[in-house]
Amino acid sequence: MKRNSRLSLALHTLSHMAEEPNRVRTSADIADHAGTNPVVVRRVLGRLREAGLLTSEKGHAGGWRLARSPQQITLADVYLALNERMIATGPDYEVPSCSVEHALFRRVTTVLTEVEASLVQKLSETPISAISGT
Amino acid sequence: MKRNSRLSLALHTLSHMAEEPNRVRTSADIADHAGTNPVVVRRVLGRLREAGLLTSEKGHAGGWRLARSPQQITLADVYLALNERMIATGPDYEVPSCSVEHALFRRVTTVLTEVEASLVQKLSETPISAISGT
DNA sequence: GCATACGCAACTAATAAAGTTACATTTAGC
DNA sequence: GCTAAATGTAACTTTATTAGTTGCGTATGC
Helix, strand or coil: CCCCHHHHHHHHHHHHHHHCCCCCECHHHHHHHHCCCHHHHHHHHHHHHHCCCEEEECCCCCEEEECCCHHHCEHHHHHHHHCCCCCCCCCCCCCCCCHHHHHHHHHHHHHHHHHHHHHHHHHCCCEHHHCCCC | CCCCHHHHHHHHHHHHHHHCCCCCECHHHHHHHHCCCHHHHHHHHHHHHHCCCEEEECCCCCEEEECCCHHHCEHHHHHHHHCCCCCCCCCCCCCCCCHHHHHHHHHHHHHHHHHHHHHHHHHCCCEHHHCCCC
16 A cells, blocks of 8 residues: 555445445454555544444454445545545645735635535545445 | 645745746745745746746746746646646555456546546636736 | 856655554453 | 453554755856
């Protein structure tokens, strides 16, 4: 794995799960499939659980499962759950003091925010069931 | 500066240039405004030049200038010039051997490619002149 | 010829992410 | 209860990317 790996891992895993929603999978199984390791899987899937897309159960016979039907989970849900905004200029760029600069800065930020919203809108049109074979 | 800095730097610089298209700017000037240094500026703007968005001239009184009018340069041009695909699963994820896996893999890739195309389409609707004050 | 610009290569430093190890906690089944 | 198997999480190491820096070659206008 390399870059964009969280989104990639999340999508592949969810698509798989969408094919057999009732099957419980352990992070070790998922890691094997994805060619990574269980802790990394738990880190990524943990975010999806926080967002209400997955549930996990501890202990013997525990593991991961979809929290709702594959038709009700869209790519936007996954994208937002990972909380990795691809576009927005973060709040780290030094905010300019000059007012002209500041106005320019705000216009750039505004446009990028709109673009991101449009991206999320587009993502929300595709449920993960459309990616799985079912 | 931190992340997304190339896109950020490019957009801010181009927006500035859009306000006074005839003015030639040195990488040192631009670096001062952006709070970075001239070499970094040349690296980023170099990509925009390769994409035909900017021209640069060496020597005394040299510097950077828009290659065409601000109305004719869109955010998609900038995004594509930087060649940083934000979405696509690169060709680095190990390609699965199992045919079922392979089919799933291809569907994920296809969907992400479509999403990226839609993003570029959206970006192409905004020229940099819309961000500058003019 | 000299000052001033870009072009580029090479190196360092900072950052983020994946990978790894270790251990606590929870749960099912005996 | 004991044990095996699973998640949860913290800490650390490794790796990859990027910004930053330095130095020097080359081009250009005065």
